[in-house]
Amino acid sequence: MGAVRPTTPLDRVAGAHDAAVLAVARRGDSVSRADLARALQVTPQAISKILGRLIGRGVMTEAGTIVSGPGKPTTLYRIVPSSRRAIGLHLTRSRVRGVVVDLTGEILERRELEIGRLQPVPELIETLALEARALAEVGSGELLGAGVGMPGPVDWGEGVYRGTAQPDPWRGASIRQLLLEELGLPVLLDHDSRAALVGETWSQPGLLDDAALVLVEDGIGASLCLDGNIVRGAHSHAGEAGHTVVRMDGVPCSCGRHGCAQAEYQAALEAGDEELAARILATIVVNLVRLVDVDRVVLGGRTVYTHHSASMDAIRDALAVGLRAEPWVHVEVMLSTRGTDLIAVGAACEVLEHEYGIPQALVGPG
Amino acid sequence: MGAVRPTTPLDRVAGAHDAAVLAVARRGDSVSRADLARALQVTPQAISKILGRLIGRGVMTEAGTIVSGPGKPTTLYRIVPSSRRAIGLHLTRSRVRGVVVDLTGEILERRELEIGRLQPVPELIETLALEARALAEVGSGELLGAGVGMPGPVDWGEGVYRGTAQPDPWRGASIRQLLLEELGLPVLLDHDSRAALVGETWSQPGLLDDAALVLVEDGIGASLCLDGNIVRGAHSHAGEAGHTVVRMDGVPCSCGRHGCAQAEYQAALEAGDEELAARILATIVVNLVRLVDVDRVVLGGRTVYTHHSASMDAIRDALAVGLRAEPWVHVEVMLSTRGTDLIAVGAACEVLEHEYGIPQALVGPG
DNA sequence: GACGTAACGCAACAGCGTTGGCTTACTCTG
DNA sequence: CAGAGTAAGCCAACGCTGTTGCGTTACGTC
CATH class of the missing domain: 3.30.420.40 (ATPase, nucleotide binding domain)
Incomplete structure (x- = not known):
């Protein structure tokens, strides 16, 4: 899934800082090197290196300068929203709602599809894939993957819908794996309310x-x-x-x-x-x-x-x-x-989060 | 409070690894370099360096070798429980219960004191300090500090007892600061139930x-x-x-x-x-x-x-x-x-946790 | 006693942020 | 209209982390 485990913990330091800079950049129009240094508690020089990496990856750019007195004007930087995209699908028993969002979580396109009956799993996967492919047409940035949010017990780690006690044709479906094979894109599956919260936090970090x-x-x-x-x-x-x-x-x-x-x-x-x-x-x-x-x-x-x-x-x-x-x-x-x-936006933001979010703990005792 | 913010994020990597090794060591008698490498997801060579630091600080030692076939025998390592101590005080309206624990959270000594009435704050601090000083006599390792656990709203960050709406002589008392000045030791203040949970997690990490x-x-x-x-x-x-x-x-x-x-x-x-x-x-x-x-x-x-x-x-x-x-x-x-x-043990373990626990996030977006 | 094996140490290395000095680009002063 | 003053930012050397490759040690086996 996208982010491979880094070989060295130093990559993690870099990754965490990259993500932190993006998080700060997401909540404002443009930021200066000094702002970022203050927020991340590192030296401005380190910010230059971090920004160098991010600009190299195309997710940030310079955004002009401002003069605030004597001395060299401050260079401003901002995120490039169109540089990345993610698909989000909100699945319920009667409807599939889908969106494509940019790197800041803004919606580029939305779709909605009524499903008359509870489709069997292979058909459901095909429906989801069709929606995802249609959404993938819109926008230009690199497509990072697709997130699926749905109600009910969901195993986030395994990407499996657990299902309820009632007879349920989707029970136990490996939605992530099946959709991944169909789309050839990273897929994430999560509970609707958690996806929704990820969406809210993504667009207003902190x-x-x-x-x-x-x-x-x-x-x-x-x-x-x-x-x-x-x-x-x-x-x-x-x-x-x-x-x-x-x-x-x-x-x-x-x-x-x-x-x-x-x-x-x-x-x-x-x-x-x-x-x-x-x-x-x-x-x-x-x-x-x-x-x-x-x-x-x-x-x-x-x-x-x-x-x-x-x-x-x-x-x-x-x-x-x-x-x-x-x-x-x-x-x-x-x-x-x-x-x-x-929920659809949140599911999409889970993909962004996975790829560009701040990694959890640095280490655990296994 | 003990742990000063490290200058460089690399110190944090080291600190997190040191803490993770201690956490693994706490849950078993002795561990091998290979065990630790597996648990921390680093190379055995890195474990050697980490263990070198910990042995230098006196919190771990070699603990013999075992032969498990041909080849050089595995060196075992274990924690040195007696190398560090912490005091824990459980404060209620009628009683002060206190313990000294070693680095693994084992009790070295316990005390109990009935307090007949709600003492005014200066007297309360003196009572706590007396108990702490008596407990400090027992055991030999470096004394890291004292933790206080009490019911009611407590501001953990500020070390202040917030108090309830009812008339309450302790309301707003800066227990941490006052006790720190009295004892000359780091002090932590926390809610009783949270202290208790820290205690439980400390002695069985993971x-x-x-x-x-x-x-x-x-x-x-x-x-x-x-x-x-x-x-x-x-x-x-x-x-x-x-x-x-x-x-x-x-x-x-x-x-x-x-x-x-x-x-x-x-x-x-x-x-x-x-x-x-x-x-x-x-x-x-x-x-x-x-x-x-x-x-x-x-x-x-x-x-x-x-x-x-x-x-x-x-x-x-x-x-x-x-x-x-x-x-x-x-x-x-x-x-x-x-x-x-x-709760007394938990309060003591909060001190251990603060000093030897795994640091939270590597960075935050400020 | 020679050989294979597994644990371990040493030394060189890559990459992180830090430090100190230099360059750049602006405002203010005479 | 130069020259001084100021603040931002770059470059290069540095310290530290874990990693890598290779040599050493200490064991069991033949």
Whole structure:
């Protein structure tokens, strides 16, 4: 998959610095050598070398100079968005939504396809490949790969859809491997809510270092970014906030427990009680804040858009109550900026992240 | 605080490797150069250099040789537990419990002191310093510092106890700074449940990379280790699982919300319904598993010991129900091995971790 | 006692960021 | 309108990391 393990740890130092410079460059129009030196905590001379590599790879360029007093004017640098592209596909049971994005995560083209029935796996792969190939026509930069985001238990490491207990024709499908063979491109598979969060963090690096993204589609998901790392969990099953119990002995849920947030939420909506539904969402959010202390909460997903102002108000109210003893804590609640493309864009950004993101730990004890 | 920021990123490579070798060495009796090379993914020759540094610092030594066929026998290496020490203090409103541990986290000596009333801050610092100095008499290795673990909102970065809304004489106390001035040693301050988890991870590195520690003392806390990193959160307030709502519209909690796990738990115990209390604990645990997908749950804390077998059973049952759709997921539930010393040991291990732990990310985009 | 084998050390090497000195390009002063 | 002052940026040497290639050591086997 693209990034081969470097032979030497020195490559990792370089790789991490390259990624860090790109991350800084992504969040502004142009940056100076001095800005970057400050951000990365290295000398300006080192920045010159790093920029030399990045310019050589075509992902950054000079962007004019500015004079800020006596002395040689500062050279500015900026990212070259069109230098790289990635495809993102959002797969659900009824629809495939696809996008191509540039290196900054901006959408170059979007497509949407209704699938009438649950296709068998080989047909599904072909459908995905067709969409991907159509999207690959748009734009000019090097195409890095395709990301797929879908609901349900997904094994990120293996690229396999695990499936649910109900009869499910996609259960166990090696979507990554099959699509890779079909496309001849690197493919990544991830859970929809996690893909969405990667997308949000990619376009605004550093802002969501401790954040939760609550995704309300058919079910409810919540993915976490803690200390800058997306949480995937031991079996890459993290994010099932919908199966978190908020009312013990409440309504039965498909998962076998009672009072799961998702079951209660749907029951409330079916009863027409939108206010209660919003309160349930708010309960999840405050629970998250108490548990992992995120300072930003992003709301997204098809369903939440129709009720978003009520949801946001309920969440803000609940936070005010739950945090009244800690006035120094502020939690910013916001709506996703990507609308219905959220997950497709996020899946594409997972590819960008994989190739140009900051590598995780330098070493582990095996 | 001990570890000064290295001038060059190459120091970080070295530091990370040194820490990784120590982590491997901590989990076994002795290791060979080849074992370490495999674990760290570097060449045996690099291991020789790393071991050279560590032996020079006195934290590792040769530990004989073994012959496993023809050829030169393998040299074994092991950690030198007695080479370093750290003090840990567990502070509550009524008691100070203290330990000295060696480099592997083994207890060399323990002390316990009842404090009759809520002492004002200067007196409290003196009490802590007295305990620390008494503990410092035991053992011989270099004394790295003292860690303090306490319940309630704690600012880990600043070393300040934030305090609750109720009148609280300790509120806002710069415990780290004051104790540092008193002792002339590095001091670390952390939330009790997070300290406990650091302690558990220190003595069995790698085992708890995705784990939760549920601490039941006066309140309920739950700290997380995700992908090998302890979760502290944006304001270092993570871990308040007790203020997670498990029964919307349930009994009122001191925090202002209704149906918080902690309030429900206490209500159940007061009603003599231990089975319900265990179910509440189990609900928190399954919620955690669904949300962040930990594969190990450690139970600890004063209160949980009296009910532990009922609690463990309830948790295992609830997990079996909640995860019945994912038979490939196994969550190991275990009791802390450190008993009532859990938090004091953990606080001491935070000091060891700070000095000899694997550094976090190599770089961040500032 | 000679041979094959496996662990290990030494020395040269590549590549990272750092350091100190020099060049470039601008503003300000007389 | 030169000349001084200033700040940005390049070049070359350097220290440090792990890597590589080759020689040394210490064992079992024939």
